[in-house]
Amino acid sequence: MTSTESTRHRRRKEARPSELAAAALALFVEKGFAATRLDDVAARAGVSKGTLYLYFDSKEALFRAVIEDSVLPLIDAIEVKVAALKDDPVRLLRELLMEWWERFGSTLLGGTCKLMIAEAGNFPEVAAFFNEAVIGRWSTVLCGVIESGIEQGVFRPGSVETMRQLVFYPLLMQSVWQHSIAGCVAKRPMPENYFDTYFDFIFRGLLVAPEQEIQR
Amino acid sequence: MTSTESTRHRRRKEARPSELAAAALALFVEKGFAATRLDDVAARAGVSKGTLYLYFDSKEALFRAVIEDSVLPLIDAIEVKVAALKDDPVRLLRELLMEWWERFGSTLLGGTCKLMIAEAGNFPEVAAFFNEAVIGRWSTVLCGVIESGIEQGVFRPGSVETMRQLVFYPLLMQSVWQHSIAGCVAKRPMPENYFDTYFDFIFRGLLVAPEQEIQR
DNA sequence: GCTAACTAACTGACCGGCTAGTTAGTAAGT
DNA sequence: ACTTACTAACTAGCCGGTCAGTTAGTTAGC
Secondary structure (H helix, E strand, O other): OOHHHOOOOOOOOOOHHHHHHHHHHHHHHHHOOOOOOHHHHHHHOOOOHHHHHHHOOOHHHHHHHHHHHHHHHHHHHHHHHHHHOOOOHHHHHHHHHHHHHHHHHOOOOHHHHHHHHHHOOOOHHHHHHHHHHHHHHHHHHHHHHHHHHHHOOOEOOOOHHHHHHHHHHHHHHHHHHHOOHHHHOOOOOOOOOHHHHHHHHHHHHHEOOHHHHHOO | OOHHHOOOOOOOOOOHHHHHHHHHHHHHHHHOOOOOOHHHHHHHOOOOHHHHHHHOOOHHHHHHHHHHHHHHHHHHHHHHHHHHOOOOHHHHHHHHHHHHHHHHHOOOOHHHHHHHHHHOOOOHHHHHHHHHHHHHHHHHHHHHHHHHHHHOOOEOOOOHHHHHHHHHHHHHHHHHHHOOHHHHOOOOOOOOOHHHHHHHHHHHHHEOOHHHHHOO
16 A cells, blocks of 8 residues: 555544545535536545545535535634724724635635525525625624724715625625636736725725825 | 417427527526526427427537627627717716616626636636626726726726726626525615715725715 | 454445437428 | 428436445454
């Protein structure tokens, strides 16, 4: 037995579920739910399809597990961060959005958004769960920051929900894009100063007095 | 033969392809490519699956046809409009975005974006075509308007491509959203004054002198 | 320490259902 | 009557899910 297949045939009950989930995440994101074969998932995790069924009841259960436990820890981490920086909405919003991008949007996890968008029609219950447990919590965080900015007189008053979308959707769309069509065409990378332009733009929309806040 | 099936068994060579394409569009948008059965497409168009194969060579050919000829006419129409309003970038951009929303984003056609996002990985050539023939042309139109605004000294200078994304992605994401997760949850409708907030926000990001332009 | 009896993680051949694609036949229109 | 749009029954093969059997690892007895 060579070293490269040292894990094959080995009994490793602890590691299997997460390895299978990781393999499934990658393939679901790449191909979508229906087009992903469980044989391929198992093969990518270095086991047989039978083993997969020792840990997951069905393809749909695997899907749920992938969505649930790949994403939830991230949301937990972000909610913690908010508590730390309460008084400075501008800086908090900026750091929150950058953190979302770095830890979620720009990684494989961003693909889960594309995946849910694509499969919501076929898995309404999973979509509802995702909507509540991920999107809802993240939206609440963002809205909270925006609202506190308004209350402090730093942001202009207005529909908080709409402002949340205007602030977040460019980033979300960027992530979704990277995980779909961007892979099929000669891609121009994100412009060097994308985030400068992005933050400049949204803070002009948000701030009461953009000129004095923005340049520092 | 009842009146409701009067078209059944009737020979209507002219009408079939577009009826089949319309049926396919609706089902593809709802279920995705892989999960849509051709029997269902044919049934929805009031014919049998065999008839479908008289007009389309394969499921993938049907997919291509749906994407291609449901979307291209719209882009044509929009490109014409731009020529008419050249001198007023603010009004032109506003009307362009509203028109995109009314004729595309808020209709079934908006679902094609979600569909392409979902299936790009499985149909790279179709995605490349869509990217060039639809996204590319539409982006060029938007970038042209923004650029002319900058040249006229009305919009602030900056990365045109990034500005295009910041302006358009909220609307695009809204459309994608409506065609996926929104259908699975108790949906709050779009806020009454969504577009007021939206235009206010993006023009603050774009304009050199927002205060004097915006209120009229 | 060595082996034998035991446990359970893992395998892969198999089955059944489902659906893309085919074709022999039917009937509408002329 | 002849053409051809259309139908419906069919086939082929793929894939989710199963299970009888295999083998890695563990414990007990000597």
